[in-house]
Amino acid sequence: MSTFIQRLATSCRARESLLCVGLDPDQALMAIPDILDFNKGIVDATKDLVCAYKPNLAFYEAHGSRGIVALEETVSYIRSVAPSAILLADGKRGDIGSTSAHYARALFDVWEFDATTVNGYAGSDAVEPFLAYEDKGVFVWCRSSNAGAGEFQDVNVTTDRAGRRLFELVAERASAWNRRSNVALVVGATYPDELATVRAICPDMPILVPGVGAQEGRLRASVVAGMDALGRNLIVSASRSVLYASRDPANFQQAARGAAEDLRRRINGVLEEEGRGW
Amino acid sequence: MSTFIQRLATSCRARESLLCVGLDPDQALMAIPDILDFNKGIVDATKDLVCAYKPNLAFYEAHGSRGIVALEETVSYIRSVAPSAILLADGKRGDIGSTSAHYARALFDVWEFDATTVNGYAGSDAVEPFLAYEDKGVFVWCRSSNAGAGEFQDVNVTTDRAGRRLFELVAERASAWNRRSNVALVVGATYPDELATVRAICPDMPILVPGVGAQEGRLRASVVAGMDALGRNLIVSASRSVLYASRDPANFQQAARGAAEDLRRRINGVLEEEGRGW
Numbered sequence: 001m002s003t004f005i006q007r008l009a010t011s012c013r014a015r016e017s018l019l020c021v022g023l024d025p026d027q028a029l030m031a032i033p034d035i036l037d038f039n040k041g042i043v044d045a046t047k048d049l050v051c052a053y054k055p056n057l058a059f060y061e062a063h064g065s066r067g068i069v070a071l072e073e074t075v076s077y078i079r080s081v082a083p084s085a086i087l088l089a090d091g092k093r094g095d096i097g098s099t100s101a102h103y104a105r106a107l108f109d110v111w112e113f114d115a116t117t118v119n120g121y122a123g124s125d126a127v128e129p130f131l132a133y134e135d136k137g138v139f140v141w142c143r144s145s146n147a148g149a150g151e152f153q154d155v156n157v158t159t160d161r162a163g164r165r166l167f168e169l170v171a172e173r174a175s176a177w178n179r180r181s182n183v184a185l186v187v188g189a190t191y192p193d194e195l196a197t198v199r200a201i202c203p204d205m206p207i208l209v210p211g212v213g214a215q216e217g218r219l220r221a222s223v224v225a226g227m228d229a230l231g232r233n234l235i236v237s238a239s240r241s242v243l244y245a246s247r248d249p250a251n252f253q254q255a256a257r258g259a260a261e262d263l264r265r266r267i268n269g270v271l272e273e274e275g276r277g278w
Numbered sequence: 279m280s281t282f283i284q285r286l287a288t289s290c291r292a293r294e295s296l297l298c299v300g301l302d303p304d305q306a307l308m309a310i311p312d313i314l315d316f317n318k319g320i321v322d323a324t325k326d327l328v329c330a331y332k333p334n335l336a337f338y339e340a341h342g343s344r345g346i347v348a349l350e351e352t353v354s355y356i357r358s359v360a361p362s363a364i365l366l367a368d369g370k371r372g373d374i375g376s377t378s379a380h381y382a383r384a385l386f387d388v389w390e391f392d393a394t395t396v397n398g399y400a401g402s403d404a405v406e407p408f409l410a411y412e413d414k415g416v417f418v419w420c421r422s423s424n425a426g427a428g429e430f431q432d433v434n435v436t437t438d439r440a441g442r443r444l445f446e447l448v449a450e451r452a453s454a455w456n457r458r459s460n461v462a463l464v465v466g467a468t469y470p471d472e473l474a475t476v477r478a479i480c481p482d483m484p485i486l487v488p489g490v491g492a493q494e495g496r497l498r499a500s501v502v503a504g505m506d507a508l509g510r511n512l513i514v515s516a517s518r519s520v521l522y523a524s525r526d527p528a529n530f531q532q533a534a535r536g537a538a539e540d541l542r543r544r545i546n547g548v549l550e551e552e553g554r555g556w
Contacts, residue, residue, distance in 0.1 A: 026380075058377045061384035065346040072343055094397065095370050096424040099336045102304075106339035119372065121399050121419065123426030141399065146374040148401030155447065157433040166444070169433065215374075 004115060004137035004182050008206060009232065011086050012051040016278040018223075018232075018271075019264045020052035020088065021256075022210065022239030023074065024059045029244045031252035035063065035070040036077070042243060043078055045253035046260045052086035053078055054208075054237055075111055087114045088208070088235075092141050094119035094126055101129035108133045117141055117186055117208070120170060127177060134180040137206065142174065142198055143167040145188025145211035167194065171201040184208060187226070189217025189236070196225035206233040212263065213241025219263070223270040231276020236267055282393060282415035282460050286484060287510065289364050290329040294556040296501075296510075296549075297542045298330035298366065299534075300488065300517030301352065302337045307522045309530035313341065313348040318355055320521060323531035324538045330364035331356055332486075332515055353389055365392045366486070366513075370419050372397035372404055379407035386411045395419055395464055395486070398448060405455060412458040415484065420452065420476055421445040423466025423489035445472065449479040462486060465504070467495025467514070474503035484511045490541070491519025497541070501548040509554020514545055 002010075012018055023042065025035045032038050043053065055074060060067035078085060089111065093103040100118075107116045107130075115137030120127050130138045143153055153167040167187075177183050185202060187195045189211035199207065209226050211217035219236070226234045242263070246255030271277050280288075290296055301320065303313045310316050321331065333352060338345035356363060367389065371381040378396075385394045385408075393415030398405050408416045421431055431445040445465075455461050463480060465473045467489035477485065487504050489495035497514070504512045520541070524533030549555050 024377075056373075056377055056380075058371075058373060058380035058384065062380040062388065064384065064388045065343050065350055067384075068343040068346045090373075092373050092397070093336070093370075095334075095336060095368075096422055099302075099334055102334075102336035102340040106336065106342065106345075110340065110342045119370070119397050119399055121397055121430055122422040122424055123429030123431075125424050125426040126422070144374055144400040144404070146400055146403050148403040151401030151451065152399060152444070152447065153401075155435040155444070157435055157444070166430070166433070166435070169430070173429065 004135060005206065007114065008051070008086055008137065011084050012232065013278070014084060015048060015051060016268065017049055017051050017264050018234050018236050018267050019050045019260060020054050020208070020235045020237040021046055021050050021242050021260060022090065022237050023053055023055040024239045024243065026059060029247060031247045031249045035067065036073045039074045040077055041253045042256050043081060045257040046242070047082040047085065049260045049264050050085065052088050052235055054088040054090050056239070057089060057091035072111065088137070088139070089113040089116040092117050092119045094122060096122060097125045097129055100126050104129045104133060108136050115139060120173070124173070124177065131177060131180060131182060134182055136182060137184050138182055139184040139186050139208050140170060140174040142170045142185045143187045143191055143194045145190045145215055145217060149188065149191065168197060168201060171198045174205070175202050178205065186210065189219070189222040190215055192218055192221035192225045195222060199226055204228055204233065206235060208235045208237060210237040212236055213238035219266055220270050223267055224274060227271070227276065231271045231274060236263070238263055282413060283484065285392065286329070286364055286415065289362050290510065291556070292362055293326060293329060294546065295327055295329050295542050296512050296514050296545050297328045297538060298332050298486070298513045298515040299324055299328050299520050299538060300368065300515050301331055301333040302517045302521065304337060307525060309525045309527045313345065314351045317352045319531045320534050321356055321359060323535040324520070325360040325363065327538045327542050328363065330366050330513055332366040332368050334517070335367060335369035350389065366415070366417070367391040367394040370395050370397045372400060374400060375403045375407055378404050382407045382411060386414050393417060398451070402451070402455065409455060409458060409460060412460055414460060415462050416460055417462040417464050417486050418448060418452040420448045420463045421465045421469055421472045423468045423493055423495065427466065427469065446475060446479060449476045453480050456483065464488065467497070467500040468493055470496055470499035470503045473500060477504055482506055482511065484513060486513045486515060488515040490514055491516035497544055498548050501545055502552060505549070505554065509549045509552060514541070516541055
């Protein structure tokens with residue numbers, strides 16, 4: 001069985017793309033009302049352009065069990081039409097170990113995601129049940145993309161040495177957790193300086209970078225700060241800017257494809273300028 | 279409409295109980311295999327003894343959409359047989375604001391919980407969508423009950439002043455978030471000293487204290503450290519020690535009732551010793 005890192009690399013290379021599309025179906029914005037039909041439309045329009053799809057679990061839970069059925073059907077559909085695309089669950093789960101074990105079972109055994117985002121607030125033993133799935137990717141939420149990100153994540157922490165912020169400690173611990181080479185990180189595109197800091201702490205780890213679209217994170221700065229030495233192990237994720245590029249049922253697929261093509265082209269343009277093209 | 283704090287007080291007073299039972303249905307341990315039937319059995323056996331029920335969402339997700347249906351049916355059942363019991367969702371949700379809004383919708387509008395646990399790692403704007411439901415309780419995960427809790431939560435943070443740990447900063451921020459009187463905290467029973475520290479920072483806030491059962495948190499120390507000046511605003515939660523007191527289908531209800539009665543009696547004994555009886 002190939003490792004998560006290998007499968008991610010294969011998926012990126014196959015489409016020459018570091019782009020991930022977040023599947024965040026919002027009833028108030030969708031061009032067509034049915035979640036599964038909407039997701040199928042987005043996937044059909046973008047599947048040759050992206051390395052990964054990232055369903056955000058909140059948007060499915062917001063419809064109760066019916067939404068979770070739509071999530072399950074979406075996963076099945078992507079597996080059937082884009083079998084090599086990475087399926088990344090975005091739920092920021094994390095609790096004490098005995099509970100995390102059940103979240104991991106849901107994400108990896110039941111829904112069969114390739115990877116998930118996790119919240120490491122409770123420490124190593126709370127993350128371990130996810131890490132135990134060694135062929136799955138575990139993306140530790142390190143520096144969030146929102147305005148209030150710094151409230152806790154930027155506080156200076158003094159443990160063995162001074163002058164370090166909490167998110168840096170999280171990145172260091174994530175590095176220590178990486179014995180099975182299945183750990184990755186989430187760092188928002190809205191903070192390229194912090195992204196560069198994290199990349200320096202974890203030179204080889206995949207980093208998921210949300211926030212380049214509606215959140216207006218800077219794409220060029222994020223790619224330069226976030227890529228590894230070979231210009232890889234970076235996943236640039238956009239959701240709203242692709243999904244809701246048009247809210248017209250007649251052309252939302254074309255518009256989503258156009259937005260995804262544009263992002264992929266711009267990301268690849270930066271890689272080429274940096275001498276790291278495909 | 280009464281506030282969450284008022285409803286919690288009413289529910290506690292009606293049963294003279296600070297006990298909450300966590301509904302964490304684990305297929306490997308349940309006396310009977312069906313989640314809904316099992317939960318009904320536990321609720322029927324304990325509904326006159328507890329102030330709250332706390333379904334842990336991980337245990338439902340672990341069964342996919344079928345598990346979420348069982349969660350929804352469990353909530354409906356509790357509403358029908360114990361209408362004044364507090365229904366507290368334990369999911370430790372938290373993400374950037376636009377995502378938290380969808381989690382809040384799921385928990386409060388769709389599943390109609392009275393309260394939820396949240397993870398505040400992303401800061402104020404990420405918690406605000408939960409707080410916006412002013413009649414619902416928002417329990418900020420402050421100090422977890424697991425062995426690795428201190429890895430991040432106990433690091434010394436230096437912001438405006440030194441000598442403070444991260445979980446203390448979280449408690450201080452939670453206090454600042456409490457403009458609508460709907461904020462509460464989660465602090466594990468396994469750490470009574472830290473619980474006393476949090477109670478000193480937030481003298482009036484409800485505190486949910488998990489970990490007195492299978493995790494072997496000290497009950498007496500937790501009640502003394504966690505209660506407010508009047509001996510209230512404390513919710514002592516047990517899951518495994520009640521649910522799996524017996525794994526025999528013939529007597530699991532009696533055994534669960536016995537375990538819940540024992541915990542309630544011991545908690546009330548401590549309150550009386552402290553001059554804070556009902």
